[in-house]
Amino acid sequence: MSKGGFRRSGLEWFSSLPACLLLLAVVVFSTSSDIHNQMLRGGEQLWSGYYKLRMDPVPPTCDPDRDIDAAVARELAESPDADDPMAALLGAEEKDPADVRLAIERSVADCQEAHRSYVNLKDQLTPGVKAYRAVELFVADLIAFGLESQRYILVILVMLCAVTATLTRHHIAMRAMETRLDYTVSLTLQTVANAMLLGSSVIFRQSSLGAETTVSAEELLLHNFWITGFACLTLASLYRLFRVPNGLQDGGSLNRAFLAVPLYTVMCLISGTYFALIGHSSGIGIYLGKMMELADMFLNVGLYVWVGMMLKQTRLATLVFNVFRPWRMPPELLAVVAVLVAAIPTAYTGASGIFVIAAGAVIYSELRAAGARRQLALAATAMSGSLGVVLRPCLLVVVIAYLNREVTTDELFGWGIWVFVLTASLFSLVAVTVNRQSQFDLAPSSVAFPAMIQALKPLIPYVLVIAAVVLFYRFALDVKMDEFSAPRLLPVIMLAVLLYEHVSLKKRRGKTSGELNHQGLERSLRGATNDTTAEIGALLLLLGLSVSIGGVIERSHIMQSFPQAFDSAWSAMALMVVILVILGMIMDAFGAVILVTATVASIAYSSGIHPVHFWMVTLVAFELGYLSPPVALNHLLTRQVVGEAEILAAQQEGGSFYQRHERIIMPLITMGIALLLVSFVPLMFYA
Incomplete structure (x- = not known):
C-alpha cells in the first residue's frame, strides 16, 4: 500500500500524461454535448428552420410541370372496364374521373411545393450557414465519438492506472509491506490474481466468439483491451516480484504477510476460485465487463x-x-x-x-x-x-x-x-x-x-x-x-x-x-x-x-x-x-x-x-x-x-x-x- 520509488521528475509524465489526457477527454466529450445543444438553439435563432439546413437538401424527383389532363386520361385508360365480368368478379370498380383529377392535382401541388422548398432551402445555404453547420456537425460527431469511446476510455484508464499502482506499490491493503516476506507473499499473490484475471478474460473472449450470437467489432476490441491490460498488469507484478526494493526488513511472520496482500487480490482469488469450482471460469471477466454498463x-x-x-x-x-x-x-x-x-x-x-x-x-x-x-x-x-x-x-x-x-x-x-x-x-x-x-x-x-x-x-x-x-x-x-x-x-x-x-x-x-x-x-x-x-x-x-x-x-x-x-x-x-x-x-x-x-x-x-x-x-x-x-x-x-x-x-x-x-x-x-x-x-x- 505504500508508494514505491517514483521520484518526481518529468519522466513521470510517461505514466500520468495519458491519464491526464483521458480525463480531459471525458470532460471535453461531456461538455461538447452542452455546447452542441446551445449551437442548435443558436442556429434556430439565426436561421429559422435551421434543423432542415443541417443537411444538403435533396432535389425532388417528381415533375412539377406534369400535364394533368394527360395524366387523368392515362389513369382512366388503366381503369378496369365496368362491363368486364372478370373485373366485376374480382371486385374492381371503375374510377371516378373527378376523384382521379383531384388526386393528380394534389400530387402536382405537393410536387411543386417540394420544389419551392428545395429552392428556398438551397438559397438559404449561404456561406455563413455552411460554416456554422460544419462546426455544429463536427461537435455532433465529437459527441457521438465520445459516447462510443466511453467504455474504451474506462478500460484504458483502469489498466493504465492499475499498472502504475502495481509498479509504485500503491494498492490498498490491510497493512503496508515492511519485510521481505511481506513483499514476496504480496507480490506472488498479486501475480497469481493478475494471471487469473488474464485467464478469465481470455476464456470470456473465446466463449463469446463461440456463442451463437455474433460479436460486434466494438465488443471484440473491448475484449482485446481487457486482455492486453491484464497481460501488462501480470508482467508489472512479475517485474515487481523479482525487483525487490531496498530498505525492507528481514524476517516477518506469514500471518502478518497475508495482511499486506491488496484487497483487490483477495477479492480476485476468492471470486476466481469460486467461479472455477462451479465451472464458470469466465465469471470474473463477465462481471468486470458489467462495469461497462455504468462506464460513465x-x-x-x-x-x-x-x-x-x-x-x-x-x-x-x-x-x-x-x-x-x-x-x-x-x-x-x-x-x-x-x-x-x-x-x-x-x-x-x-x-x-x-x-x-x-x-x-x-x-x-x-x-x-x-x-x-x-x-x-x-x-x-x-x-x-x-x-x-x-x-x-x-x-x-x-x-x-x-x-x-x-x-x-x-x-x-x-x-x-x-x-x-x-x-x-x-x-x-x-x-x-x-x-x-x-x-x-x-x-x-x-x-x-x-x-x-x-x-x-x-x-x-x-x-x-x-x-x-x-x-x-x-x-x-x-x-x-x-x-x-x-x-x-x-x-x-x-x-x-x-x-x-x-x-x-x-x-x-x-x-x-x-x-x-x-x-x-x-x-x-x-x-x-x-x-x-x-x-x-x-x-x-x-x-x-x-x-x-x-x-x-x-x-x-x-x-x-x-x-x-x-x-x-x-x-x-x-x-x-x-x-x-x-x-x-x-x-x-x-x-x-x-x-x-x-x-x-x-x-x-x-x-x-x-x-x-x-x-x-x-x-x-x-x-x-x-x-x-x-x-x-x-x-x-x-x-x-x-x-x-x-x-x-x-x-x-x-x-x-x-x-x-x-x-x-x-x-x-x-x-x-x-x-x-x-x-x-x-x-x-x-x-
Whole structure:
C-alpha cells in the first residue's frame, strides 16, 4: 500500500500524461454535448428552420410541370372496364374521373411545393450557414465519438492506472509491506490474481466468439483491451516480484504477510476460485465487463479523485482553515468543524471513500497543524466523507434512484438532510464530550471576529473564479450545477483555480508568510495527476473486483436462504442492518448498491419497510461498515493518503484504551448510534 520509488521528475509524465489526457477527454466529450445543444438553439435563432439546413437538401424527383389532363386520361385508360365480368368478379370498380383529377392535382401541388422548398432551402445555404453547420456537425460527431469511446476510455484508464499502482506499490491493503516476506507473499499473490484475471478474460473472449450470437467489432476490441491490460498488469507484478526494493526488513511472520496482500487480490482469488469450482471460469471477466454498463459512473469516480488531488495542490484548504484559526478552537471542536465543512465537497464527490482519497491528506495535515492529536486527526479524516453522502448532489444517491423506481432523488435528498443533522449532532456530541482532552477557551469575539473577517479576504478571488465558471456554464451553456453536471464542472473549476494561483502567486513568488509556494500550473497539474493515477488504479480495480464479489454472492444464492418476507418489519430491519453493515465492510459503495438492489431491497419492501427509509438505513449502514474492523476501508484509505509513518506514530501514543484507539472507537460510536436511531425510530410511526 505504500508508494514505491517514483521520484518526481518529468519522466513521470510517461505514466500520468495519458491519464491526464483521458480525463480531459471525458470532460471535453461531456461538455461538447452542452455546447452542441446551445449551437442548435443558436442556429434556430439565426436561421429559422435551421434543423432542415443541417443537411444538403435533396432535389425532388417528381415533375412539377406534369400535364394533368394527360395524366387523368392515362389513369382512366388503366381503369378496369365496368362491363368486364372478370373485373366485376374480382371486385374492381371503375374510377371516378373527378376523384382521379383531384388526386393528380394534389400530387402536382405537393410536387411543386417540394420544389419551392428545395429552392428556398438551397438559397438559404449561404456561406455563413455552411460554416456554422460544419462546426455544429463536427461537435455532433465529437459527441457521438465520445459516447462510443466511453467504455474504451474506462478500460484504458483502469489498466493504465492499475499498472502504475502495481509498479509504485500503491494498492490498498490491510497493512503496508515492511519485510521481505511481506513483499514476496504480496507480490506472488498479486501475480497469481493478475494471471487469473488474464485467464478469465481470455476464456470470456473465446466463449463469446463461440456463442451463437455474433460479436460486434466494438465488443471484440473491448475484449482485446481487457486482455492486453491484464497481460501488462501480470508482467508489472512479475517485474515487481523479482525487483525487490531496498530498505525492507528481514524476517516477518506469514500471518502478518497475508495482511499486506491488496484487497483487490483477495477479492480476485476468492471470486476466481469460486467461479472455477462451479465451472464458470469466465465469471470474473463477465462481471468486470458489467462495469461497462455504468462506464460513465466509474469515469465520474476518476474525475472526482482528480478534482481532489488538484484541490490538494491549491491553497483553498489552508485558507478555509485560516478563517477558523482566530477563534483558537480546541482540537476537538476544530475536528467537528472540519468534518462538517467536508460534508459539502463529499456530496459532490459521490462516496466517502472517494472523498477520503481526494482530500483526506489535506484535512489531516490541517488538523495536525492546528494542534490536533494524531488519533483525533485520523478519526476526523476517516469520517470526513461519512456525513455528506446523504446530501445533494451525491452520485451514490443518484445511482440508487436510477436503479430503484420506488424512490426518487428528491425524496432521498429530502430525508438525507435530516440524517445529516442527526449524524453531525452525534459526532459533535461525541467529539466534545467523550475523552475531551482540551480546555474550551475560545478567543473573545471582539478579537476573533475581526481576524476572521480579515482571513476571509484572500478567499474572495477564489469565490469569484468559481462563480465565474459556474455562471459561464449556467448562462453560456444552460447547465446548472447539480448532481448530473458536477463531474464535468468540478475539474474545470479546479483547473481555473490552479490557473488563477499560477498567475497571482507567480507575481508574488509565494513569499507571503503562510502561503503555499506554488510551483506553477504545469507542475501542480502534473503532481495532481501523478497522485490521481495511482489512486484511481487502486480504487477502480477494487471497485471492479467488488462487483465480482457481488456476483459470487448473487450466484451462490446466499440471500435465497433468508425468508423473502418477514411478518414483522422490526425483525426484518434487524436482519437488514446486520447484512448491510457486513456488505459495507467487504464491498465498495457502488458495487454494494447494485447487489442490494438485486437481492435485499425486495425483501425489505415486502416486509413492510418503506423504500425511502430502507435506503437511508442502507447509506448509514454502509458508512458504519466502511469504518468497522476488520477491513475498515475508510481507515485503510486514510492510511493510504497520510502515510504509514503517521499511523505508526499514532499507535505509539500512550493513554487510556479509548485514547490509544480513538481513531477507531469515535467513528464507531457516532455511526453506530446514528444507525440504530435511523433504523428503528421511524418504524414507531408507520410499522
